[in-house]
Amino acid sequence: MPMIDVYATAGTFADKHRLAADLAAAVMAVEQVPDIPMFRQNTAAFVHELPAGDLSNVDGGSNYVRVQVLTNAGALDRGKQLAVVERLTHIVADAAGDPSLFARTWVLLTEAPDGGWGLEGHANTNAELVAAARAQIASLQAGQGAGG
Numbered sequence: 001m002p003m004i005d006v007y008a009t010a011g012t013f014a015d016k017h018r019l020a021a022d023l024a025a026a027v028m029a030v031e032q033v034p035d036i037p038m039f040r041q042n043t044a045a046f047v048h049e050l051p052a053g054d055l056s057n058v059d060g061g062s063n064y065v066r067v068q069v070l071t072n073a074g075a076l077d078r079g080k081q082l083a084v085v086e087r088l089t090h091i092v093a094d095a096a097g098d099p100s101l102f103a104r105t106w107v108l109l110t111e112a113p114d115g116g117w118g119l120e121g122h123a124n125t126n127a128e129l130v131a132a133a134r135a136q137i138a139s140l141q142a143g144q145g146a147g148g
């Protein structure tokens with residue numbers, strides 16, 4: 001259930017909502033979590049627009065994008081880390097309509113400590129999140145069996 005934050009200068013993206021949805025879907029796909037409401041409704045991206053002049057590298061360049069992905073501990077093994085960074089970088093460059101932005105997109109992967117993923121007012125451990133997902137899957141499967 002990653003949280004994704006994108007920081008860019010205002011005007012970088014024409015359709016911020018589509019960008020947010022595409023980033024969230026991409027991370028969920030790379031994580032390979034079940035396609036259940038718990039994950040779909042709690043994997044989200046936030047696009048933060050910075051006013052001109054609020055971003056600079058050492059040389060004064062300001063045409064960069066920073067993407068920070070926060071996951072629960074251990075959610076991304078090395079292969080998934082590589083896939084997330086590559087995929088999100090492509091999505092950002094495509095959303096900006098600027099292929100050169102691929103070289104100026106920074107993606108930071110951050111893990112919340114076990115017990116540090118708050119959902120529904122509770123600081124969940126990884127085991128609690130897995131148990132909640134399994135319970136929802138069982139509930140959905142039971143509901144399908146009753147109707148069909």
